[in-house]
Amino acid sequence: MPPSAVASAPALPFPGPSSRLPPATSAGARIAGISGRDDVWRRRRGRTIGPLVGMGIDAAHPGGAERRHPQGYLDRSVDMKELLVALSQTATPEELHAVMSPYIDGSSSSSSSSSSGGRRQRRPSLSLRFMVGLLSREPDWRRSIALLDWMLDAAGYPPSVFAYNVVLRNALRAGQWALAAGLFGEMRTRHALAPDRYSYATLISALGKAGRLEAALSWLHRMERDGVRADLVLYSTLIELARKLGDHAKAVSLFSRLRSSGIAPDLVAYNSMINVFGKAGLLQEARGLLAEMEEEEEAVRPDMVSYSTLLTAYVENRRYVEALSLFSHMRERRVPPDLTTCNIMIDVYGQLGMPREADRLFWSMRRLGVEPSVVSYNTLLRVYGEAELFGEAVHLFRLMQRKGAVQNVITYNTMIAIYGRSLEHEKAGNLVQEMQRAGVQPNSVTYSTIISIWGKAGKIDRAAALFQKLRTSGVEIDPVLYQTMIAVYERAGLVAHARRLLSDLNDPDDEGKIPRETAVKILARADRVEEAARLFRRAVSAGSVKDITVFQCMMDLFARNRRHRSVVEVLENMRAAGYLPDSAMIGMALHAYGKLQEFSKAESLYREMQEEGCVLPDKVHFQMLSLLGARRDFARVESLLAELSSDPNVNKRELQVVAAGVYERGNRLDEASRIIKSHARGVLD
Known part of the structure; x- marks a missing residue:
């Protein structure tokens, strides 16, 4: 069966072969154990090789959709497992046709004849339902394509959306994106089959799982344009993907489309959106969703995850009073706190300067039926340190060791920082050795903390020696570690040393240097405007900016330094890369447009974000x-x-x-x- 065009398919970044059935050499098509053949699963007859979009179509293909076959199939007399074993031994379409030829009534052993008159005389002996089941059990996507070709060309089965859906699923599992788009085009243009909800959901979900959000959204738009309604599962999948990618504006837009479609969110969707609203700084909207769930007539009731997610959002946005208010609200509603809630509230009490309340909650956890975890201990340790309750911190740290409680790298990092606060830099250094003896490996935070402590204690040589040792030992040099060493040099007046480190960031892709995106963020957070701008523009030109936080850092840097034209430049680069700005970035862009007297552009951005479904x-x-x-x-x-x-x-x-x-x-x-x-x-x- 010739391939078909996807002329109407949306332009997507689908990589891969250009024909409906890719060449064996380009897709690793040889089956294990088969050698000495030029092609496997590629039929030369009638194949048109060309670009995926705009491929020619054989208009002479007879319409098989109207064919009807009488009952009396051999389904029950055929062992599907044995047939699958026989198919697994085939390596070419001809071999597959030979295995399947006995299941065409009135056919000769040669099933490759292609005269249309001969095909009309044939009648398959196996039902379409049996063949769809056979396709669904065939693990090799290439063989399932060849089997579909046999069904439509040799056996004369009517085109079936169910059969195409199975082959589509097999192709997507193998990451054959171009082939999947080709199958969609073939269904429409050759057979006048309308892809159903399962067809679209299979493709969109596969793109989502592969992290290809833009392609998934493009197909969602086409799905809706074709009058096929997406369901809750599909929307939830895309919302979760957008959340994981940090593209909160798109997640909010998808949730708005979900609700405007008349679909009622379930608990998972609500909790996911509370998280998204929190990450986007839309705390009023997040609280509104929780209140909506609490309404008596609402079918979806909030669970502990709903409350703890909102608590986390308040803490991440430094809205500690609101977090305390929500915790009181939970108590009024007799919602029992879980481990996550207790850990969050210990932190909240600490941030509000209420260490005794944090202490009281920690020691009452077991009475509430909640066993403290290492996170609970670590959080209380940090609260003690920030309140300068150094004796209580040391007591709790050693109590953990006496009780055999797990101590991880965060435990040691927190305690090292506490020794730094209490000006006990020797104890801090000794604790690094102690953690290594305990089998806990220091990380970049450990080293950043100890370098900062030594720098403040005037031990610049020790700090520099440790940093240089880390650079040559292969340890990941993260932004915090780099910034810490630069700050130590600058505080000590060693400007030349600080500049030498900064110069390393201007050419970060050479061997031994840090990634370009990381270098941009280091420079931006160090308020190095010119260096960060130069490196950022090089990265954008090379198309190497894939992390939305790089755009956020640069826009914040330019906004702080009143570089309004540069703020707009970052916004334009970000939109060109397919990202939607969050509420903070929209605010910075509007401010920049105002300062530049470009009011119409400001209003265009404002309206565009509303049309995208962003909740501002x-x-x-x-x-x-x-x-x-x-x-x-x-x-x-x-x-x-x-x-x-x-x-x-x-x-x-x-x-x-x-x-x-x-x-x-x-x-x-x-x-x-x-x-x-x-x-x-x-x-x-």
Whole structure:
């Protein structure tokens, strides 16, 4: 059967062979144990070799979809396992046809004749259901393609979306992306078969699992355009992939599309989105999802993961008071804390300067039915250290050893840092040796901590010797370690040494140097604007920036240093790479556009992010309102003000204050007065 075109397929980064059935030499097509053949599983007759998109189609292929066959199949008399064994011995289409030829009524032993009249006289002896089952059990994707060819060409089976779905699955398991796109095109253009939900879900899920988010989203768009509705599982898969890749804006957009499609999220989707909102800094939206789950009529009830995920989000965003409030809310609802919750709250108490409450919670964990873990001990150790309760910290550290509690590298790193705080640098150095004797290997944080301690103690030679030893020993030199050594040199006034380290970062891809993306982040976090900008632009030109955090670091660096044009440049590079900015980056970009007096571009970005389904925080909305006021476009101010007033997620009191300020700065005192009066009444006119 000739291959077919995928002329209507969306342009995707599908690598691989250019024909529907790839050449054996390009796909490792030889079957183990078979040698001396030029081709395996490639039929020359009728094959058209060309690009995947726009490939020619044989219009003379007869329509087999209308064929109907009577009952009386031999399914029950054929042992599928034996047939699979026989098929496993074949290495060419001709050999496969010879094995399958007995299952065509009225056929001769040669099943390769291709006259259309002869094919109309044949009738398969095995049902389509049997053949689909056979395809699903065939482990080799090349053999399953050849078997599908036999079904459609030699045996005259009607084209079946079920058979194509099985072959599609086999091809995707082998990572044959181009072939998968070709199968989609063949279903549509040769056989007028509409891919069903399973077809799309199989392809999109496989792309998702391979980390190819952009390709998966492109096929999701085509799926929806074709009128095939995605289900909860598919959306959840893509949301989770976007979350893992740190592309929170796309995750939020997908969740919005899920809900607008009328699909009710399940517990997994809710918890995943609470995490995404938290990572994106949209804490009000995250709290809103939890409140939604707590409503009496809501079918999905929050579990412990829901609460602990939101607690984690509060801590990561340094919203410790809100975390404490949520913990009190959990107690009011009689939600028993689990280990994760206890560990988070020990940290929260420490951050709020409440070490005694942290101590009390730790020692009450067993009474609550929760056994403290090494994380619990490590967290309390850090709380003691930050509160300068050095005696309690040493006591807890040695208590762990007496009880035989596990001590990991974080335990030792925390204790080393505590000795540094208490100016006991010799004990800190001795603890590094102790951890090695205990079988715990130091990591980059260990070395960064000890180098910093020695630097502050004036032991520059020891710090430099350790750093040089690490560089030549093959230990990973991470950004923190590099920044620590640069800071030690600068603090000691050794500017030339610091510059020498910085020069290493300007050519980071040579042997023995650190990765380019890591070098960019080191320079950005060290506030080295020119060096970071130069290296970043080289990395972008080479297409080597694959980590969204590199864009975040550079935009933050340029924003801090009021390099507004460069902020916009980073945004454009980021969009070109297929990433959506998070709320903080959108805010920085809007600010830059405002400073550059490019108000229309600011509004375009704002609207574009809304159309992408991004949930924007109040700060971004208010920023856009202020920019419209700065442009003196008060008609647009009124329009946006009305739009935000009807949004239940926007804080109305803060909106009124911002709106009044916009009018005052524009010398529109009557409008400002109206806003202030409406604020007193609690409504916006």
